[in-house]
Amino acid sequence: MKTTLQFAVLMAATMAMGPFAIDVYLPAFPVISADLGVAESQVALTLSLFIFGLAFGQIVGGPLSDRYGRAPVLLTGLFIYAATALMVAASQNLSWMISWRVIMAFGSGWIMVSVPALVRDNAHGKEAARLFSLIALIMFIAPALAPSLGSLLLWLGDWSLIFWFIAAYCILVGVLLWFKLLRHLPKRDSKHEPVAKLLTNYVQVLLHPIAWKHIVIQALGFSVLMLFVTHASFMYQGWFGLNNAQFSAAFATGVGLMGVMGIINRRLLLTYTPVQLLKIAVGLQLAALVVMNILLAFNSTSLWSFLPMMVIVGGTVGAIAPNNQAAYLEYFSQLSGTASALIGALQFIVSGTITTLSTLLVDGSITRITLAMLLICVPTCLATLSLPRAETAPQSPPA
Known part of the structure; x- marks a missing residue:
C-alpha cells in the first residue's frame, strides 16, 4: 500500500481520538461540577484516570493486534469508544461518569496502538518517519481546536452534547476507515499462542539491545513536553504576567513550531536518516534548556529571551517523536503492535x-520547572547519542 495523504489523514484522525477525548470537554468542567453536584477537583478525576486507562488499553490491545490483526482490534476499540461516550453523556452521577470514562479510555488505547502498527505494516525506514511526521503535523489541529470546539458545543447545548459529538466523530472515522482502508487489508494469520506468550512478547521487546x-x-521526551504544558499557565501568566490573549499567542507559537519542525523533518528525511535527525533535534532541545537555565540562574532572563528557548524546547518534539518512533518500530516487523503498545503506554505512565510529582516539587518556582x-x-540525550544507525541494526527475531 502506498504512503498517501489520504492514509495519513485517516491515521491522524484516528490517533487524535485519545487527545480529543481529553481536551474537548475541559471547558465544561464547571458545568459538569454544578450539574453533578461535585467539586471541580472531583471532575478532574475523569481526566487523570483516563490517562492511565489509555495506557492499560494499549498494553492489552497491542499484542491482540499482532495475533488477530489490526482491523478487529481497531474496530472493537472504536465500538467501545463510541458506546461509552454515549454512556458518559447519559451519566447522572460522578461515579458512573468515571466508570464509563475509564472504559472509554481502554477502547481509546486499542485505537491509538493500532495506528503506529498500521504505519509499520505499510512503510519502513525514512518512509515511515516521513509518514509519522505528516500524521503528527495533522494531529496538531485536534488539541489546538478541541477546547474551542468544546466551548461551542457547550454554547449550543449542555455538556452531554460534547460526548454525543465525540461518539458521532468516532462513528464517522470508523466508517471511513472501513471503506477506505480496513476492508482492503490482507487477512492476518492468527497465531494461536497461549496468553503467556503474548505477555512474554513484551519481555522480548524490552530485552532488545536497542529498543x-x-x-x-x-x-x-514526552515528559519534557508535558512538564511545559502542565506549568505553561503559571510560567507565562503567573511569572511573566501575560493576559489570556497573550498567553494563548505564546502557547500557540510553540505548537506552530512543532508543525514547522514536522514539515522541515519530512524534507530532511529525503537526505538524512531518522536517527541522525533524532540526534540533532534532541541536541537542540538540550541546548535550549541549558541556555534557559543559565539565564534564570543569573536572573538575566526576560520574556523575550525565555520565550524563544521554550518554543524551541516544545517545537523540537515535532522532530523527536516521529523519528524516534519510526526508528524504534523498524526493529519489530512481527511485533509492531506489541512494540507500539509498550512505547505508547510507558510514554503516558512515565509522563503522567x-x-x-512536579506539581508537588516545583513549589511555584519557574527555575525548578526548567531545571x-x-x-x-x-x-534522553545520552540515550540518543548511544543509538546506532537504524539501517545497520539487527532486526528482532519473529514472534
Whole structure:
C-alpha cells in the first residue's frame, strides 16, 4: 500500500481520538461540577484516570493486534469508544461518569496502538518517519481546536452534547476507515499462542539491545513536553504576567513550531536518516534548556529571551517523536503492535507520574520547572547519542 495523504489523514484522525477525548470537554468542567453536584477537583478525576486507562488499553490491545490483526482490534476499540461516550453523556452521577470514562479510555488505547502498527505494516525506514511526521503535523489541529470546539458545543447545548459529538466523530472515522482502508487489508494469520506468550512478547521487546533506548527517549521526551504544558499557565501568566490573549499567542507559537519542525523533518528525511535527525533535534532541545537555565540562574532572563528557548524546547518534539518512533518500530516487523503498545503506554505512565510529582516539587518556582525539564532531557540525550544507525541494526527475531 502506498504512503498517501489520504492514509495519513485517516491515521491522524484516528490517533487524535485519545487527545480529543481529553481536551474537548475541559471547558465544561464547571458545568459538569454544578450539574453533578461535585467539586471541580472531583471532575478532574475523569481526566487523570483516563490517562492511565489509555495506557492499560494499549498494553492489552497491542499484542491482540499482532495475533488477530489490526482491523478487529481497531474496530472493537472504536465500538467501545463510541458506546461509552454515549454512556458518559447519559451519566447522572460522578461515579458512573468515571466508570464509563475509564472504559472509554481502554477502547481509546486499542485505537491509538493500532495506528503506529498500521504505519509499520505499510512503510519502513525514512518512509515511515516521513509518514509519522505528516500524521503528527495533522494531529496538531485536534488539541489546538478541541477546547474551542468544546466551548461551542457547550454554547449550543449542555455538556452531554460534547460526548454525543465525540461518539458521532468516532462513528464517522470508523466508517471511513472501513471503506477506505480496513476492508482492503490482507487477512492476518492468527497465531494461536497461549496468553503467556503474548505477555512474554513484551519481555522480548524490552530485552532488545536497542529498543529500550527508544522507549526511554519517547517517555522522557514526552515528559519534557508535558512538564511545559502542565506549568505553561503559571510560567507565562503567573511569572511573566501575560493576559489570556497573550498567553494563548505564546502557547500557540510553540505548537506552530512543532508543525514547522514536522514539515522541515519530512524534507530532511529525503537526505538524512531518522536517527541522525533524532540526534540533532534532541541536541537542540538540550541546548535550549541549558541556555534557559543559565539565564534564570543569573536572573538575566526576560520574556523575550525565555520565550524563544521554550518554543524551541516544545517545537523540537515535532522532530523527536516521529523519528524516534519510526526508528524504534523498524526493529519489530512481527511485533509492531506489541512494540507500539509498550512505547505508547510507558510514554503516558512515565509522563503522567513525572508531571504529577512536579506539581508537588516545583513549589511555584519557574527555575525548578526548567531545571526539572533539563534533568529529564540529559538522559534522553545520552540515550540518543548511544543509538546506532537504524539501517545497520539487527532486526528482532519473529514472534
